Amino acid sequence: MxxxxxxxxxxxxxxxxxxxxxxxxxxxxxxxxxxxxxxxxxxxxxxxxxxxxxxxxxxxxxxxxxxxxxxxxxxxxxxxxxxxxxxxxxxxxxxxxxxxxxxxxxxxxxxxxxxxxxxxxxxxxxxxxxxxxxxxxxxxxxxxxxxxxxxxxxxxxxxxxxxxxxxxxxxxxxxxxxxxxxxxxxxxxxxxxxxxLSVDAPSSAAIAAIGDSITDGMRSSLNQNKRWPDALARRLAGSGDRATAIVNLGISGNRLLSDSPCYGDALAGRFQRDVLERPGIKTAILLIGINDINFAAMPARTGLDCDFPHTSVTAADLIAGYQRVIAAARHRGVKVFGATLTPASLPASRESTRLAVNQWIRTSHAFDGVVDFDAALRDPAQPDRLQRAFDSGDHIHPSDAGYGAMAVAVPMEAVVNSTRK
Structure with a gap:
């Protein structure tokens, strides 16, 4: 279209x-x-x-x-x-x-x-x-x-x-x-x-990275293209692949299930426009859910409240949202790789939701493949936290090195092959 x-x-x-x-x-x-x-x-x-x-x-x-x-x-x-x-x-x-x-x-x-x-x-x-x-x-x-x-x-x-x-x-x-x-x-x-921007490129295809601030590259270096999709694009080019594009459709603050006054339409609603209507996209990598888990606990603010609505979600709610995205993608012949939610130093109740979601992503086989960003970034001694070298300092967003580690964690052969089928 x-x-x-x-x-x-x-x-x-x-x-x-x-x-x-x-x-x-x-x-x-x-x-x-x-x-x-x-x-x-x-x-x-x-x-x-x-x-x-x-x-x-x-x-x-x-x-x-x-x-x-x-x-x-x-x-x-x-x-x-x-x-x-x-x-x-x-x-x-x-x-x-x-x-x-x-x-x-x-x-x-x-x-x-x-x-x-x-x-x-x-x-x-x-x-x-x-x-x-x-x-x-x-x-x-x-x-x-x-x-x-x-x-x-x-x-x-x-x-x-x-x-x-x-x-x-x-x-x-x-x-x-x-x-x-x-x-x-x-x-x-x-x-x-x-x-x-699209190009006339026979025999080529695109991969869409879609999610929240961690895909958007929040706290990565200004003007340096250090977001994980940027690093993945460089990894592809370094492998000699000149036929696969990577486009970044993350929005900082975005949620899977709820719209926001500041952070855009819910991903489950914008997926059609932002991914499926773009030319040549054959595969999406989906990383979303941590804001859905967190925003219920954010204090309501007078004036502009970007975290509104402060909706409480369960793992089952998020799983149902993922399934809607997967169904929409498959209807258009687009493959979806599910990415595990990365550590965010959450309190126990919210951490249990994150872990339940990740368990489902890894084991349900609902997605066409899995990208285990959680395993790539977590501190082995404290798996609810980012490794120090991968932490930008706010304990949620990766550093430039962390974003680089995320790109390395993408199963490149499986993802690229999914664009050719």
Whole structure:
């Protein structure tokens, strides 16, 4: 699927006159698109009293330059835009992609990105779409700058909040073709609107890593691509595999069963959009559940309460959620590897739930395979805790070394083979 039903988002033929029709370019799509980079969006709480952490930068009439690292090479690419949580149209007047030269600098003016042959796009609230094919060389592992000159009234209402990547906002004006970083003085560490880049790659496939902050790479080094899916992509490349992409669809704070005001839709609900509707994904690695176990114990907060609802869950509840995800994946022919929940220094009652869930993941044979992240990271002397070398310091999120150990724990041959069947 290249676009969420745009006609439904428009609601009337008159409105659709001012939107890009998916029919114009979807029919011309090459035969084998594969997701080479992706991220998952979450809505920004719409409140007057938002703390600074949840305030988006001003982008109206400015150019937003985002840095991405595709994990698959190709000679033709498409950029995927999402206005999933928008209440008004997403207006981009000019969009370009260029090789990054470091920081906000680009190599040359970049390639212009079009939509139905037009250089601008007016995407209705709730809609998503792919660009026309772009004749551009995409090299696996190299950084690319995607620069969008935003409409005069554009606001950010959704983002991927923890990018672990510095992105840029320019001074007013269209700087999408600037090779220089001079105009890009504003910085932010989220991804916005651009939720995927796919390449035309025959005989290739993608693996989706989906979960919470531990897949998202929380507390990994900024701008260093030290998340475990990054390390897995490097491991694949080092093995000589140039036909398998890894895309990261983790959201920090995400839960399997409950939506959150800050941390996105429940994974059981977003799995269809974030994994199954992306091109070329054949396998998913699922790591989710620790926030479901923890958030019931978090104190309720006045004002913005990101942990709401404080739902209590049992191991049986989580298992039922996993089974729904597995069923949805199998309906689309996608394999799912279940990952064990990593140590989080939990009190006894919550630890017992984690252990019960892990026992089921390891022994139920419900998944197409198992990735034992718990065994890879736990302290042998205190198995409810992370090894000291793998602990970022908060006793929940791994260090860079811990994320590296997670990548090593993935049964690579089994996972890659699952994409070929």
């Amino acid at each position: 290249t676009i969420r039903t745009l006609a439904a988002a428009c609601g009337a033929a008159l409105l659709c006159q001012f939107a890009v029709s998916p029919i114009v370019f979807a029919a011309d799509a090459p035969a084998h698109w594969v997701a080479a980079w992706a991220t998952a969006l979450q809505p920004i709480p719409q409140r007057a009293d938002l703390p600074p952490l949840y305030r988006a930068p001003e982008v109206a009439g400015r150019t937003v330059r985002q840095i991405i690292y595709p994990t698959l090479s190709g000679k033709s690419a498409r950029i995927h835009l999402s206005n999933e949580y928008g209440k008004t149209p997403l207006v981009i007047d000019d969009l370009r992609i260029a090789r990054s030269a470091g920081g906000a600098a680009a190599v040359g003016n970049g390639a212009r990105v079009t939509f139905g042959g037009k250089s601008g796009v007016n995407l209705p609230a709730g809609a998503e779409l792919d660009s026309d094919p772009i004749a551009v060389d995409i090299a696996e592992g190299a950084p690319y700058a995607i620069s969008a000159f935003m409409g005069p009234e554009q606001k950010i209402v959704a983002w991927h909040r923890v990018s672990n990547q510095v992105n840029y906002v320019s001074a007013p004006g269209n700087h999408s073709a600037d090779a220089s970083a001079e105009a890009f003085r504003g910085r932010f560490t989220q991804y916005v609107w651009v939720t995927g």
